[in-house]
Amino acid sequence: MKLTKQDCIDLDARDQLAAYRSKFTLPEGEVYLDGNSLGAMPASLPARMQEAVAKEWGQGLIRSWNDAGWIDLPQRVAAKVAPLIGATAAEVMVGDSTSVNLFKALAAALRINSGRKVILTEKGNFPTDLYIAQGIAELFGSEIRYVDSDPSAIADALDDSVAVLMLTHVNYRSGAVYDMAALTRKAQAVGALTIWDLAHSAGALHVELNEVNADFAVGCGYKYLNGGPGAPAFVYVAQRHLEQVRQPLSGWHGHQKPFDFVQQYQPAPGINRMQCGTPPLLSMLALDAALDVFSGVDMQQLRNKSKALGDLFIRLVDEQLSEYGFGIGSPRDCNQRGSQVALTHPQGYAIVQALIARGITGDFRMPDILRFGFAPLYVRYIDVHHTVETLQQIMASGEWNQEKFLTKKAVT
Numbered sequence: 084m085k086l087t088k089q090d091c092i093d094l095d096a097r098d099q100l101a102a103y104r105s106k107f108t109l110p111e112g113e114v115y116l117d118g119n120s121l122g123a124m125p126a127s128l129p130a131r132m133q134e135a136v137a138k139e140w141g142q143g144l145i146r147s148w149n150d151a152g153w154i155d156l157p158q159r160v161a162a163k164v165a166p167l168i169g170a171t172a173a174e175v176m177v178g179d180s181t182s183v184n185l186f187k188a189l190a191a192a193l194r195i196n197s198g199r200k201v202i203l204t205e206k207g208n209f210p211t212d213l214y215i216a217q218g219i220a221e222l223f224g225s226e227i228r229y230v231d232s233d234p235s236a237i238a239d240a241l242d243d244s245v246a247v248l249m250l251t252h253v254n255y256r257s258g259a260v261y262d263m264a265a266l267t268r269k270a271q272a273v274g275a276l277t278i279w280d281l282a283h284s285a286g287a288l289h290v291e292l293n294e295v296n297a298d299f300a301v302g303c304g305y306k307y308l309n310g311g312p313g314a315p316a317f318v319y320v321a322q323r324h325l326e327q328v329r330q331p332l333s334g335w336h337g338h339q340k341p342f343d344f345v346q347q348y349q350p351a352p353g354i355n356r357m358q359c360g361t362p363p364l365l366s367m368l369a370l371d372a373a374l375d376v377f378s379g380v381d382m383q384q385l386r387n388k389s390k391a392l393g394d395l396f397i398r399l400v401d402e403q404l405s406e407y408g409f410g411i412g413s414p415r416d417c418n419q420r421g422s423q424v425a426l427t428h429p430q431g432y433a434i435v436q437a438l439i440a441r442g443i444t445g446d447f448r449m450p451d452i453l454r455f456g457f458a459p460l461y462v463r464y465i466d467v468h469h470t471v472e473t474l475q476q477i478m479a480s481g482e483w484n485q486e487k488f489l490t491k492k493a494v495t
């Protein structure tokens with residue numbers, strides 16, 4: 084039997100996470116399915132930012148480093164990220180971008196495994212990960228081994244020349260999710276270290292870095308963690324590596340005693356050495372406030388909703404869009420899929436633009452992917468229904484086929 088609109092209303096009524104939606108401010112009537120790229124704004128943010136700007140900066144001036152606790156804000160924010168990724172607070176540092184943290188983590192891992200040359204990754208990894216690896220390889224004289232995304236191809240390429248296995252947990256295009264525990268085990272069995280990019284996982288999936296014995300991880304603050312555009316990212320280093328880790332961006336905030344102003348760099352104890360320079364305080368405060376939304380959220384429950392939203396979307400697409408030439412570009416099995424679903428269509432770009440014009444925001448990835456992210460804290464089942472219904476209307480009317488929807492914008 085086909086699913087009805089009422090079925091979706093009923094699903095929302097039974098949803099134990101439904102109340103979290105009110106913790107976000109979304110434009111009236113907007114269906115926002117791009118929280119995997121830029122998370123929605125937590126409702127508490129404008130007042131918190133106003134206070135931070137007017138009071139802490141405006142009135143407190145430089146005194147706020149002490150009086151408002153700015154100096155140890157990165158550690159406090161890290162302590163809020165840690166439980167979301169299955170780590171301890173002592174293993175997480177927040178600051179810089181995901182790209183910069185990946186640079187630090189790769190350099191640190193290559194130093195630990197200095198007898199080996201190879202960085203192993205997959206061809207479809209997010210470009211910044213590949214670009215950073217290429218930059219690092221030039222500096223370290225490493226070799227990058229690119230393999231197909233298939234987990235068995237990755238396992239086959241693991242040998243005793245591999246220093247680091249660098250993967251993104253949830254693929255940014257297909258949403259395919261790697262078995263982090265299995266691949267970490269396989270990498271470590273040949274003596275390789277692992278670096279996981281959690282950009283599309285943190286805040287949407289149930290991640291257990293300690294449980295799977297991961298070595299390093301990085302991730303984004305502005306996607307499912309909702310920290311705002313360009314929010315600080317995070318880096319994780321397993322406890323067992325902390326004392327030997329050295330990273331080359333040895334800025335003064337990662338120094339043992341930054342305010343002693345000595346000439347010689349001495350890494351701070353533990354994870355603090357992963358810091359570099361002065362953090363972007365206003366963005367850090369925004370991320371700090373945004374993470375409070377997760378207080379009380381059961382990550383397993385969150386993950387269950389993320390799977391259910393994706394499953395619902397695929398089922399409705401199968402039921403309502405079969406005649407319009409769409410493909411499913413994501414795993415159908417929700418256990419192998421992150422919190423997003425990709426459709427494929429040769430006119431994908433224009434179709435996404437037509438949807439955006441109707442108040443439903445997803446995005447487009449080359450060459451033919453329409454990408455829909457389901458942030459479980461604020462996306463409703465009825466939003467999924469409305470999206471597929473609108474897609475059906477756009478296809479049936481041919482409304483996507485207009486000049487204004489066919490012309491590519493700078494950001495897709």
Ligand SMILES: Cc1ncc(COP(=O)(O)O)c(C=O)c1O
Nearest residue numbers: 180181182209211251255280282
């Ligand atoms: C897998 C992945 N890694 C990293 C990033 C971003 O890195 P940065 O915040 O440094 O631009 C993204 C998205 O932009 C991503 O999808």
Ligand SMILES: Nc1c(O)cccc1C(=O)C[C@H](N)C(=O)O
Nearest residue numbers: 119120121209255256282448494
């Ligand atoms: N980081 C972004 C940006 O600076 C501009 C526009 C989009 C983004 C994104 O986050 C893209 C995203 N990582 C992706 O998966 O495609």
